[in-house]
Amino acid sequence: MVMITEYYYFLFSPAVYRRIFTIILIASIAEGQLQLNDLKQKFSITTSASLLPGLLETGEACTCAVFMSGQFKKGSNDQPSGYPALVQETDIHFPCTSTGTKMCVNKCLETIVKHLPNSPAIICGTIDRDCHRERAYLFVKNCDAKSWINSNLSAGREYCCKTGSPVSCLERLT
Template sequence: MLNLKQWVLVVACLCLAISIEARRKLKRDQEESLKTIEDQYDEDLGEIEPCQCGVFMSQQVGIREGRRGRPRGPPQGEPVVTYDTDSPSLPCGTGGFKHCVSKCLDVILKYLPRAGSVICGAIERDVYREKAFLFIKNCGGDWSPTNFSAGKEFCCKDGEHQKC
């Protein structure tokens, strides 16, 4: 008789442990699905806009000649080179920003070997030892810095790329 009571107690404890674990798993699943839904609403899926890439030179972003640094504030004037994505496919928000940066980097890497001639052909002034910085514009608004720049300096004279 004592063995039967112990057996029933063990079975009851196992059932209790299984139900507690099932509740925890259900709660985790619900939290993950709620987080996914919140992220979708965070992205504001109602607003989907094309991504725009812009390359600005050192002087336009507040970096003086011969100095190193990161862009200080919004760029001045128009970008030297721009690229618009094909279709309005990126949501507004953090996720859209990251995808936009990724698309812009893909395009820039394609043209990087001849960046000097592209930039010098597009800029309307002489350039001496300036770097090119990538900014993006997603969902309207202002140009946003990406902290990506060309690893080299550019020198342009009369629209032609020259060695610095």
């Protein structure tokens, strides 16, 4: 174990270690594992809202949604139309910053990846219409966001659904 630690010590510069520590620290605070008062006591630091922007704010927890490509215009800032194919509200509060939004996206990806093998049946069973060659895109809401934020992430596959069931995309919907 000591050799591994020493080996990694030479791979990373001190700046990289500081970044890794900062990321772990922010994630721990965001997940509620560490309290700000604990940090003050352990490290004798003073904090203010300007030192840790967004971490002291509370709002709605991270919410994930999957919208089909037929529900929004790619490259536009317009909100998707209709209801999402899937919605998951997490109980985790991330910082109200762009970094917090990225953390929210990553949390959503952790959940979605587990269900990718069954995604055609899940998607087709939840949308209220037929679809042909549509992609599923991840959108998130973090903090008190009033609108969905497009992550521009897709599973990379096209979905074809007819009457709530997946069909081959080679078949034409009639």
